[in-house]
Amino acid sequence: MVSTFSPSHRSIAARLRRFGLVLLVGSLTLLAACSQDEAASAAAIDSGESAGTDAVLTGTGWTCVPCVQRADCGTSWCVQFAADTYCAVDCTNSPCADGLTCKLLITESGESVKACVPAVEVCSATGDPADASGPNTCPYDPPGTASCCTSCGASGTCDPNGCFNGWFCNRSACKCVAAPPAGACAGADGFSAPDIADQDEGPADIQMLDIAPGALGPAGGEVPELYFAIVGDTRPALIEDTAAYPSAIAKKIWQGVQGAAPPFTVTTGDYMFATAWGSQAAPQLDLYLAAAAQYTGLRLPALGNHECTGSTTSNCGSNGKDGLTKNYTAYLTKMLEPLGFDHPWYAFHVHAPDNSWTAKFVFVAANAWDTEQATWLDSEMAVPTTYTFVVRHEPVAANTAPGVKPSEAIIKKYPVTLRLVGHTHTYAYKPDTREVVVGNGGAPLSGNVNYGYVLVKRRPDGAIEFHAIDYSTGNDFTPSFAIKADGSPTP
Amino acid sequence: MARQHRKRLFTSLLVVGALASGCRRPPKPTLAPVTQPALVAPRAPAALPELPLFAPRVLAPLAVDGELAETVWRDAAHSGGFADEKTGKLGVPHSELRIANDGQRVLLGLYAADEDIVAYATKGAPFDARDDTFVVQFERVGTNAGYQLEVTANGTVRESPADPKAVGAVCAVEMDGTLNAPADDDEEWVAECIVPFASVHASIGDTLLVTARRCDTPKGATRRCGTWQRRVQLQ
Numbered sequence: 046m047v048s049t050f051s052p053s054h055r056s057i058a059a060r061l062r063r064f065g066l067v068l069l070v071g072s073l074t075l076l077a078a079c080s081q082d083e084a085a086s087a088a089a090i091d092s093g094e095s096a097g098t099d100a101v102l103t104g105t106g107w108t109c110v111p112c113v114q115r116a117d118c119g120t121s122w123c124v125q126f127a128a129d130t131y132c133a134v135d136c137t138n139s140p141c142a143d144g145l146t147c148k149l150l151i152t153e154s155g156e157s158v159k160a161c162v163p164a165v166e167v168c169s170a171t172g173d174p175a176d177a178s179g180p181n182t183c184p185y186d187p188p189g190t191a192s193c194c195t196s197c198g199a200s201g202t203c204d205p206n207g208c209f210n211g212w213f214c215n216r217s218a219c220k221c222v223a224a225p226p227a228g229a230c231a232g233a234d235g236f237s238a239p240d241i242a243d244q245d246e247g248p249a250d251i252q253m254l255d256i257a258p259g260a261l262g263p264a265g266g267e268v269p270e271l272y273f274a275i276v277g278d279t280r281p282a283l284i285e286d287t288a289a290y291p292s293a294i295a296k297k298i299w300q301g302v303q304g305a306a307p308p309f310t311v312t313t314g315d316y317m318f319a320t321a322w323g324s325q326a327a328p329q330l331d332l333y334l335a336a337a338a339q340y341t342g343l344r345l346p347a348l349g350n351h352e353c354t355g356s357t358t359s360n361c362g363s364n365g366k367d368g369l370t371k372n373y374t375a376y377l378t379k380m381l382e383p384l385g386f387d388h389p390w391y392a393f394h395v396h397a398p399d400n401s402w403t404a405k406f407v408f409v410a411a412n413a414w415d416t417e418q419a420t421w422l423d424s425e426m427a428v429p430t431t432y433t434f435v436v437r438h439e440p441v442a443a444n445t446a447p448g449v450k451p452s453e454a455i456i457k458k459y460p461v462t463l464r465l466v467g468h469t470h471t472y473a474y475k476p477d478t479r480e481v482v483v484g485n486g487g488a489p490l491s492g493n494v495n496y497g498y499v500l501v502k503r504r505p506d507g508a509i510e511f512h513a514i515d516y517s518t519g520n521d522f523t524p525s526f527a528i529k530a531d532g533s534p535t536p
Numbered sequence: 537m538a539r540q541h542r543k544r545l546f547t548s549l550l551v552v553g554a555l556a557s558g559c560r561r562p563p564k565p566t567l568a569p570v571t572q573p574a575l576v577a578p579r580a581p582a583a584l585p586e587l588p589l590f591a592p593r594v595l596a597p598l599a600v601d602g603e604l605a606e607t608v609w610r611d612a613a614h615s616g617g618f619a620d621e622k623t624g625k626l627g628v629p630h631s632e633l634r635i636a637n638d639g640q641r642v643l644l645g646l647y648a649a650d651e652d653i654v655a656y657a658t659k660g661a662p663f664d665a666r667d668d669t670f671v672v673q674f675e676r677v678g679t680n681a682g683y684q685l686e687v688t689a690n691g692t693v694r695e696s697p698a699d700p701k702a703v704g705a706v707c708a709v710e711m712d713g714t715l716n717a718p719a720d721d722d723e724e725w726v727a728e729c730i731v732p733f734a735s736v737h738a739s740i741g742d743t744l745l746v747t748a749r750r751c752d753t754p755k756g757a758t759r760r761c762g763t764w765q766r767r768v769q770l771q
Contacts, residue, residue, distance in 0.1 A: 114626075137587040154626050156616025157589060282632055282647045283604045283726075289614070320605055350712075350723075357712055357723060443721040445714060469651055469721050470630070471754075489617070489630030489724070491649035493757050 113297065113517040114153055122158050124150040130293045133160035155282070155289060261308055261343060263384040265394035268309075271404055271432070271503035274302045277313030277467030278484035279333055280351060284318050287325050287332070291487035294496050295336035298486055298516045303340045305500050305514075309393075310342055311406060313467030313483055314349025314438030316380070319372055321354040326375035334379065345406065348389035349438040349467065350446060352376040353412040357439065357468075360447040362389070364415035373413070389413045392425045402507070404432035406465075409456075411439050414448030422452060426459040432509065432530050433462050440466040441478045462509065462532050472497065472513045472522060479532045481511060494522045508535045588743055588767040589613045591635045594643070602691075602710030602728050604634070604645045612636035612645060618750065618762030627762030631750040633672070637770050642736055646670045646687070646727040646748070651755050653713045653722045655690035663688065668752060670727060674736040675745040677767060681737035689725045690715060695735065705731040721755075733770075743769045 110132040112123035118132035126133065136147035141161035150160050186192035188204035260266040276298060281289045302310055316333045319325035337344060352372050353361035360366050361373040373389075381389060389410035396403040407425050410418065426433070435456055439446040441464070456464075464480035471492020473482040483499050490496070497516045504510055508529055513522040527535050594608045612634035620627035634645035648668065656664040663669065668689040675682045684696040691709040698704075707729040713722025733739050746768045751761035 135587060151614060152616055154616040155614055155632060157614040158587075282630065282649070282724075283609060283634070283645065285605050286610060288610060323605075355712065440721055442719065445720060468723065470649055470723075471628075471651075473756075489632070489647065489649040490628040491630065491651050491724075492754050493628055 112153065122150075122160050123153040124158065124160050124162070125153065125293050126150060126162050131162075133162050135159065136161045151289060153293060261395070263343070263345070263386065263391075263393070265392075265396075265405075267398055268395045269398060271395065271397075271402065271501075271509070272307050273501050274305065274307045274310040275313065275465055275481070275483040275499040275501065276302065276310060276486045277438075277482075278315045278349070278470050279336070279487035280315050280318040280329070282318070282489040284355065285320060285323060285325050286318065287328050290329055290332045292332050292336050294487040294516065295333065296339055298496060298498050299337050299339035301514060301516055301519060302498055303342075304519075306342070307500065308342050309395075310340060310344050311434075311436050311465055312344060312346045312486075313436065313465060314347045315351040315467060315484075315488060316346070316349070316376070317351050317372060318355065319351075321359075321367065321370035321372055323371065326372040327379065330375055330379045345384075345393055345408070345436075346376075346380045347408050347436045347438050347467075348376060348410040348413055350412045352389075357412075357443055358445050358447065359412050360414055362410075362413040362415060364417070365413055365447075388418070388421075390418045390421060392428075394428075394430070402431040402503070404434065404462075405430045406434045406436055409435060409437040409448060409452045411437055411446040411448030411452060414446075414451060418448070419451060419455065422455050423458075426455060432503075433460055435461055435464045437464060437466055439468045440464070440475070440480055440482055443468050460531060462530055463528060472499065474511065474526050476534055483513075497522060588769045589615075589635070590771045591637050591642070591768050592771050593639055593740065594636045595638070598638070598643065598730075600706055600708045600728050600730055602708040602726055604647075604726055604728055608636055608643060609634050609645045612643065613768070615748070615764045615766070618748065618764040621761045621763055627760065629752050629754055629760075629762075631670075631748075631762045631764075633746075633748050633764060635746065635768055637733075637740070638730075639740065640733055642674075642731040642733065642738075642770070644672065644685075644727070644729040644731065646672070646729070646750075647724065648689070648726070648750055648752070649724050650689070650713065650722055650752060652718050652753075653689045653711055653715055653725050654718075655688040655692070655715060657688040657690060657692035657694075659692055663692070663694065668725065669750065671749045673745075673747040674731075674738070675747075676737045677743040677745055679737065683731075683736045685729065685731060687727045687729060691727075693729075699735075702734060703732050705729055705735060718755075738770060740770050743767050 110118070112118050112130050112132050115123050117123055121132040121134050123130050124133045130153045133150070134141070135158060137159045141147050144163065145161040146164045147159050148162055150158055150162065152158055186206045188206055190206050192206040261268060279291060279295045281287070281291065283289065317326050317329035319329055350357045350359055353359035353365070354367050354370055354372065361368065361370055363369065377387070377389065381387070389408075390413070391408050393406040393408070394403065405425070405428060407422065409422060437449075437452065439449050441449065441453060444450050461479060464478070466480050466482055467484035467486075469482050469492065470484045470488045470490050471482060472485050472494045473492065475482065481499065485492070485494055485496050486498065487496060494513070495515045495517060497514045500512045500514060502510050504527065508527045510525055510527040512525045514520070515522050529535050591613050592611055594611050596607045598606050598608050613636065615633040615635070617626045618631040619625065628649075629651070630647070630649040632647045636643045648670070650668060653668055655667045655669075657667050663686065670687050672685045673682065674684075685705050686694040687707045687709070689709060689711060691707060693705055693707045695705055707727050709725060709727045711722070711725035713725065714720055736744060738744055744767070745765070747763065747765040749761060749763045751759055753759040
């Protein structure tokens with residue numbers, strides 16, 4: 046193929062010049078027509094996309110209008126600010142209102158922009174940065190209160206506020222949002238406070254154990270029903286880019302999970318993107334844990350390749366070729382030690398109160414694979430249970446991870462209900478390999494769905510039903526699917 | 537003389553492109569990539585003026601190795617995710633760009649989430665239509681001076697105009713996945729490039745219209761393209 050500007054194109058250029066006048070007249074006419082069309086189209090786009098709310102300047106100069114995406118903010122940006130995302134007016138070419146400063150910020154989609162925000166990074170759920178608004182100003186309508194949201198449309202189970210799954214309706218934008226921060230609207234008329242612990246947003250891995258419901262602990266226990274969530278792959282796109290950690294997305298995802306209130310949640314790996322021997326693993330895990338602290342249930346993590354060196358082929362641990370990287374040790378220290386585990390592989394068993402069913406979750410660490418884990422996996426898989434879920438970061442097809450092929454050789458000897466995996470930054474159910482991919486937890490998306498999480502529930506008929514939830518709406522991405530205990534699909 | 541010739545040719549192509557594309561919105565950009573369909577810029581943000589992005593001048597050392605681990609890339613301007621060409625919304629698979637300069641060269645970091653990394657290109661040979669490729673175009677605002685850089689997932693680089701006397705762009709690619717192996721799942725690939733100011737006909741203080749595009753076919757899905765366009769000022 047020849048370059049656009051190569052000498053061989055000179056004859057074409059001469060011809061073009063010969064017809065230059067005609068072309069110029071023609072193009073000017075066409076461009077004029079296009080301009081009109083563009084203006085009309087822009088107007089159409091505006092009418093379709095500007096339903097959102099601009100950042101509101103009030104008497105105090107600023108109202109924290111929450112947003113999930115740009116469309117929520119009209120002509121303003123949706124920026125990451127005060128550990129969440131809010132609408133903010135652009136200030137590239139114009140000064141900010143009194144009391145606001147023009148800052149270089151990152152939008153919800155990762156773009157650099159200059160926008161007007163308060164100098165102090167404080168926003169309350171009431172919309173007033175200084176807070177102290179009374180209960181009557183709470184902009185969130187709880188699920189049981191009629192409101193202006195329409196996210197659930199005509200399908201699915203619709204809460205009276207127009208949202209799904211216990212989400213709240215933000216009246217100021219008529220958008221469904223995850224539960225507001227703890228205590229934000231306490232006392233509001235008709236407000237039923239969501240079950241969010243009033244806790245510090247800092248790393249809360251150890252606190253999590255303190256508040257685990259009932260007898261359920263890291264080793265498992267009795268649960269009234271088999272009901273859990275899956276979240277996977279939460280990390281920045283670029284290595285070492287802690288400043289671009291997807292905290293806002295992760296926080297909303299975990300708020301959504303909290304709103305659905307499963308007693309435990311499985312995470313499928315990749316919580317960081319840091320150089321193996323650098324300094325950013327721990328700070329990124331802190332950001333992850335801060336976001337995950339929105340959820341007060343039990344979190345059960347699987348190890349991803351980014352908790353080793355980042356490469357899919359990496360293998361950590363004392364017997365792995367990559368050894369004890371800082372990513373690996375930070376993961377063990379911050380995410381597994383609070384659970385009482387000293388290996389990145391472990392099992393979690395739950396059962397019905399009457400023992401009518403049992404389930405095990407077998408966590409395989411394919412990037413810390415060794416013979417010890419292989420022996421353990423074989424013995425763990427041999428334990429008979431009604432349901433068996435294998436939790437591993439890499440799907441079957443990511444077979445360059447050192448533990449995928451050898452673990453599959455063991456897993457295939459035993460009954461499996463479903464593999465719960467991540468690695469690919471999307472959501473997908475793959476019945477042929479009996480796996481569900483949940484990798485849309487904030488890492489750069491590679492598939493065709495938005496960020497979100499999955500809710501899993503055992504039905505009265507014994508089938509397991511999976512719902513993939515879009516974090517921005519609380520709606521299902523796709524129709525749910527169900528499987529029997531043996532993994533076969535069922536209506 | 538050659539420069540004047542290129543300028544005329546560029547102007548001619550601009551006119552032809554406008555005619556050929558009908559009323560495609562917006563009328564920019566102007567350079568037609570060789571291996572992929574003509575660029576279609578993402579929709580401009582609703583009712584927002586076209587605001588420049590500032591590509592900062594960075595002094596920290598940079599190793600062009602495909603690993604965007606240097607602080608340069610933290611300080612660089614962020615594009616955010618490219619927009620889906622059909623919907624104007626955030627596109628998937630995710631693509632993004634970082635841009636800065638070192639006083640003499642434009643520094644580009646390109647990220648591509650990719651389930652199946654494909655590239656068969658070799659230097660000097662035609663690019664394969666299946667190749668995973670970033671196409672980045674630079675047009676110096678207020679002039680007709682344009683430049684296009686293409687980099688594939690296997691690190692093959694093509695420039696237009698290609699000036700054999702110029703130093704040219706240098707890129708390195710790093711991937712997490714296996715090239716041309718559809719049976720397994722890949723994760724991403726990253727290109728790290730430096731482009732001399734001379735190639736983009738610009739210097740500190742100049743503003744460039746930068747358009748970047750990447751198309752990909754996720755497993756089990758149809759081919760889709762994401763673009764990003766913004767005026768970028770070299771600071």
